[in-house]
Amino acid sequence: xxxxxxxxxxxxxxxxxxxxTCAVSGGSISRSVWWSWVRQPPGKGLEWIGEIYHSGSSxxxxxxxxxxxMSIDKSKNQFSLNLSSVxxxxxxxxxxxxxxxxxxxxxxxxxxLVAVSS
Amino acid sequence: QSALxxxxxxxxxxxxxxxxxxxxxxxxxxxxxxVSWYQQHPGKAPKLIIYDVSNRPSGVSDRFSGSKSxxxxxxxxxxxxxxxxxxxxCNSFTSSSTYVFGTGTKxxxx
Numbered sequence: 001x002x003x004x005x006x007x008x009x010x011x012x013x014x015x016x017x018x019x020x021t022c023a024v025s026g027g028s029i030s031r032s033v034w035w036s037w038v039r040q041p042p043g044k045g046l047e048w049i050g051e052i053y054h055s056g057s058s059x060x061x062x063x064x065x066x067x068x069x070m071s072i073d074k075s076k077n078q079f080s081l082n083l084s085s086v087x088x089x090x091x092x093x094x095x096x097x098x099x100x101x102x103x104x105x106x107x108x109x110x111x112x113l114v115a116v117s118s
Numbered sequence: 119q120s121a122l123x124x125x126x127x128x129x130x131x132x133x134x135x136x137x138x139x140x141x142x143x144x145x146x147x148x149x150x151x152x153v154s155w156y157q158q159h160p161g162k163a164p165k166l167i168i169y170d171v172s173n174r175p176s177g178v179s180d181r182f183s184g185s186k187s188x189x190x191x192x193x194x195x196x197x198x199x200x201x202x203x204x205x206x207x208c209n210s211f212t213s214s215s216t217y218v219f220g221t222g223t224k225x226x227x228x
Binding site: 036038045046047048050051059060061062063095101102103104105106108109110111 | 156215
């Protein structure tokens with residue numbers, strides 16, 4: 001059974017960089033699947049942030065592309081998200097998820113709340 | 119990319135059937151059979167219930183079914199149960215090789 005666990009600071013200052021890591025257990029991160037980040041502002045809907053493959057290839061949401069960087073660490077079986085120049089609008093629960101095919105976000109982490117505030 | 123359009127809320131009585139629509143464009147829903155649906159209970163992570171427009175993952179109740187016509191995908195919940203009360207989101211692949219979620223629908227069981 002694949003499990004994903006997000007970790008990182010729960011509070012980030014405005015204009016700073018939000019950094020999160022997703023640890024994958026129960027399977028290799030080098031499988032032929034994509035690893036994704038999705039966020040959900042409090043009381044609002046889901047927003048796809050982007051995805052990364054074990055080769056390092058990535059795709060990002062055009063609205064966030066200029067501020068997003070994703071990376072993958074195969075030795076630690078984990079992948080990461082960096083979101084720069086954050087504002088209060090980036091306050092959200094951040095989920096990591098596995099995309100098993102073009103339409104299957106089939107495994108999700110429990111989510112971690114990140115607040116942007118001074 | 120704009121979020122796919124879903125009704126804000128849908129309600130039904132136990133045992134009834136309800137349908138949630140998900141309207142996109144020819145750049146996403148209308149051009150690919152890459153639509154999925156997710157159920158989210160309060161404080162929980164989303165759960166995949168439909169993929170590739172109409173396929174159910176193993177373990178998902180057959181009371182959930184999906185379909186698509188043109189730029190609109192639909193999720194039908196048959197035999198509505200109290201446990202179905204949750205938020206539902208559609209998702210589609212886009213022509214930019216990205217993904218977009220729907221605005222979300224709150225399902226209430228009366």
